[in-house]
Amino acid sequence: MKEHAQHDTMGSSSSAARKPNSVTHKDQPVSTQRPRHGTENIESTAGAGKTQTMDLLLPANNEDDVKTAQDLQRDHPELFYVFEEMHSLIEKLEENQKSTWQWLDLQESIESSMEASYFKHYKKKRVLGRYMALLRAAGSFAEAYGDALEEAGLTAFTARTVESHQADAPLGFLVMLRSVLLNYTDSSLYFCEKLADTGIFKYFVEDLKESRTHLEDFDDVPDDCFVGSIGVLYNSARNPAIRQTIRKLDTVSVLLPFLKSKSEKVRLLVLLSLANMLDEDQNDLLLADDSVFDFILFILERAWKYQSHRFDGFSVEEVIDGMTGLAKNDSNKTLLVKKGVLPRLMNVLRDSSSDEEIEKAVKCVWELAFDEENRKDFNKNKELMDLLKQRKTSSDNAVAKASEGALWVLQMKTKDENKKSNKEQQVDISGHVMISYQWGDQKTLLQVKELLKADGYKLWMDVDNMGGSTLQAMAEAVQNASVVLVCMSERYKESQNCRSEAEYAFSLQKTIIPLLMQREYKPDGWLGMIKGTKLFFDFSGKYDFNKKLIELSRELGEKGKGLKADVVDGEVRTSAAVLKAAPVDAARGPATATWSNKDVHNWLVKSGFSRHSSLKDLSGEDLVFLKKLSYKAPEFFYTYVKGDLHLNDLRDIRRFSEAVERLN
Structure with a gap:
């Protein structure tokens, strides 16, 4: 929905920008303050082949964010003075948290940091939204928002509740801050994630709850307050990673009554919001009156x-x-x-x-x-x-x-159709392990990939985001896989490419091992069906990564370790794997991987580690895996020995490493 001059509406998109659908705010007045660094000077500096970054300490969350923010400064010198105003705003917010809020001063700072002329230029707006996400802005915004509401004596920000507060200083600050939140949730899903962590969404749900008690107010054009509140939630719900946060606030139930509004604009805005919030169970509430589908088609x-x-x-x-x-x-x-x-x-x-x-x-x-x-x-x-x-x-x-x-x-054929054409199909353990994942989880899964490779597994992982242009390569990867790791998250469920991969693997009756990548996510719908009652491994960060990796390796067993294919980053090579040779072990006796609990206990006693209770749960397979890690991924090995096995004494670490090295 295009922007109008008089009220908040859905954002428009130009052919050049290819922007996603979202809700944006009306243009705000540009501050009369001028930047400390003029645009012309910065552009001439950049044109001379030089780069410029701010001397002041960036108010960013961590070192990675600082580096990314500096890269944006370097790539967009024309926005440099806006970046500076953003810094000034965050610093003032943090200073105010330690004293009395200066609402008028903060309102002016927000206005200075919002370059309204860029809000219709989506590419620049996206850069500014990303930059705002990198700063320590979200937490400061949330605290200031809550304090401003309290000082203004408001429990919700609606057209009715603010009528008698026109002259209050906190009210002007809230109007400007809501504009910032609306515009930057529109342009940056990363900013939405930062906001989700602060708990600020509860204020906008409260606004909608209060508005719900006066549904007759929404029989005409929706007011700015309503569109601002639903807009932040709508924009944020485009990011599947934070939909659970929004659902937990009972947002769906709060919004449903607005579908009865006489205003087509209100109904469609609410319906488009619900489209990104409903889970499989809540969808039944929408199906109770399927006329909403006729409405959207109309x-x-x-x-x-x-x-x-x-x-x-x-x-x-x-x-x-x-x-x-x-x-x-x-x-x-x-x-x-x-x-x-x-x-x-x-x-x-x-x-x-x-x-x-x-x-x-x-x-x-x-x-x-x-x-x-x-x-x-x-x-x-x-x-x-x-x-x-x-x-x-x-x-x-x-x-x-x-x-x-x-x-x-x-x-694509169905599972039953594939059964008919593959009656004698057997699991081929000589194939590779395919990692089917959504791009947002790549960092964690690259760790899984490298450590499984160190344990002798052949991996296929689309590291270069091949996507739909190489669906045939993906199909061949599924066909040649012994095991497919389905990396579950709401983003995975929403991705059409991911669903294509997972359902194809399911139709070919491939061994599927689910990995949970999003904390507390409960797979439903098609993904829940594929998961079924299968054992899954939680890599969401809730549990120790190293322990889960060992459990996953144990579950994989020999599947994916064959010599028929050496697979690296999406490329399958038909040659035997070449692995670094392990140290020769002079020991004799049964293979360590077959050891019973008693065998492991005897080994611990013989090696002088019987007093270490942290070692008693190790199996023979775990010891073999640790041995491989010691020469394939030594940094991980020593981190695990010290952090998880609690061998903190240097002598103990040395003795344990030597004992593991002697295993057969």
Whole structure:
């Protein structure tokens, strides 16, 4: 929904920016203060081949954020003075926390840090949002917001509650701060994550609860307060990683009554918000009155007919994106098709001149195609299939990737069909271990990958974000896998590429081992079905990483250790693996991996470690793994011995290392 001059609305998107759908705030006045460093001087410095970073200590969260912020400074000298104003704002907020809040001064600082002319330039706005996320801003904002509400005597920020507070200093500060939050949740999902950690979302849910008691106020155009509150939640819910935080505030139940509003704008804004918040169980609340699906299709049809491809500020691509969000819940897929979504999507695929609209339409078809009945019907629709094949050759990379993904799913066989064609299929332990994951979890999984490689496993992991353009490579990786590690999170569940991988592995009856990557996440829907009752390994950070890795290695056993394929970062090579030779062991007797608990106990006694209770739970397989780590990943080995096995004395560490090295 495009920006209007008089009130907050959904954000617009330009062809150049390719921005995601989100809620933004009206333009705020630009401060009359001028920057300490003029733009011209900075640009001339950059043009001379030099770089400039601020001398003052960056108010960032950690060293990595400092480095990233300095990279942004270097890459965007034209924004340098805005960065400085941001620093000044955070420093003032932190100083005020130690004394009495100076609301008017802080309001002016916020205004100075908001370069309103950039809010319609999405690329620059995105840089500013990212930069704000890197600063220690979120925590300071949350504390200031709560204190300002309390000092103003408000329990909620609504049109009714603020009517009698027009002259209060904290109120002006709150208006400006809400504008910052709305604009930067619009432009940075990372900023949304930072806010989620502060607990600030509870204030916006309280606003909506209070507004719910006066639903008659929302029979016309929604007011700024309502749109501001729902806007921050809507923008943040686009990030699957923090949806649980939003759900725990009972946000879905708070929003549902607004679907009865007489205002089409209110209903659609709420429906698009719910599309990103509903889980499988809560979706039943929406299905209780399926007229909401007729409503969103009606809005799409109206927007498509206008020359601007907008209706009441809502764009075609925005409405389609909302429908795709609703279709993430599998029970909605068939219903949307029955309601007539496909002909409308085909209109876009056939006649639109906008790559953004076409991409959204293709992704919606892709999502709907995960339903088996829809898939059968879509395959019979020759025009649809021809349109997708045509769009697969698009010069727009995003459109081409989405089209390839949709076609791939449409051609995918079911588990029963694969059973018929692979009656004598057996698990081939000589294949590799495939890591199927969502990009946000890469850092943790690279650690898993390297340490499993050190233990002799062959790994296939898409490290270079190959995505839809190489779906065939992904398919071959699944086909050649002994085991597929399905790395579960809400982001994984929402990803169409990830679902394509996981369901393909499931259809081929591959051994699937689930890894939990998001704390307290409970897989539901299609991902819950694939997980089933399988044992999963929690790498969300709740438990010790090293222990979980050893448990995972034990579960894998010999699967993925064969010599048929040496697999590195998504490339499969048909050659024997070349591993660094282990130290020759002169010891004799049964292989350590076969040791019983008594054998391990005897070894501990013989090696002089019987008094160390932290070693008593080690198995023979664990000892073999530790031996391999000692020469494949020595830094990890010594960290584990000291931190987890509690051998802190240098002599004990040396003796234990030597004893492990002598194992056979």
